[in-house]
Amino acid sequence: MLSPTEWGIVALSLKVALAAIGLTLPVAFALAWVLARKSFPGRMLLDTLVHLPLVLPPVVTGWLLLLFFGRNGAGGRALETLFGATLMFRWTGAALAAGIMALPLMVRAIRLSLEAVDRRLESAARTLGASPLRAFASVTLPLALPGVGAAVVLGFARSLGEFGATITFVSNVPGETRTLPLAIYTALQVPGAEDSVTRMAIASVLLSLAALMVSEWLVRKDGRRSHVL
Numbered sequence: 587m588l589s590p591t592e593w594g595i596v597a598l599s600l601k602v603a604l605a606a607i608g609l610t611l612p613v614a615f616a617l618a619w620v621l622a623r624k625s626f627p628g629r630m631l632l633d634t635l636v637h638l639p640l641v642l643p644p645v646v647t648g649w650l651l652l653l654f655f656g657r658n659g660a661g662g663r664a665l666e667t668l669f670g671a672t673l674m675f676r677w678t679g680a681a682l683a684a685g686i687m688a689l690p691l692m693v694r695a696i697r698l699s700l701e702a703v704d705r706r707l708e709s710a711a712r713t714l715g716a717s718p719l720r721a722f723a724s725v726t727l728p729l730a731l732p733g734v735g736a737a738v739v740l741g742f743a744r745s746l747g748e749f750g751a752t753i754t755f756v757s758n759v760p761g762e763t764r765t766l767p768l769a770i771y772t773a774l775q776v777p778g779a780e781d782s783v784t785r786m787a788i789a790s791v792l793l794s795l796a797a798l799m800v801s802e803w804l805v806r807k808d809g810r811r812s813h814v815l
Contacts, residue, residue: 595766688740695734699734770786
């Protein structure tokens, strides 16, 4: 059984992961759509930049966020001036870091799903008088939804496991930015805290396994639907 403090850490981790997905999903879908459907100069560069967080050390990503959203960074000053807010040492900053680290996985899953949609179905809808927006809403989006769902679940699992960018950008503040990975790291530094580490590690494994199983189910469902079509 988790202690009340550990339950609080799990709750904070879930809040950060959900906020990260809510922040990232619209951006991921827009990027996936552009990469899947458009050809333009610089497309390869955009694709490379989107997937850069996959290969960069997470600490570097966190450092770049710190430079831009820190109190002396352009983004940090803008937030302070316009909204009187800051991301530093806040759970919202942890959500931003997690969302950026999850972005490449989400874009890739959505992009593959969009590319699997038969363009002839969209053309048929247009021929029958549907506007581009209606064809998208009635044909493309429903067919791509399993891939979008898989992207959400993969991004959620990635956000739950985010460590390097988070601790570099918003530090390790109890009750504010100390998510499960950071809490496990902290407990490992404390003599005699092995039981707490074990409990939180098991919680992390169970949450990640559940997310991956849902993602795999959605991918298989998408594959079966594409095969039928």
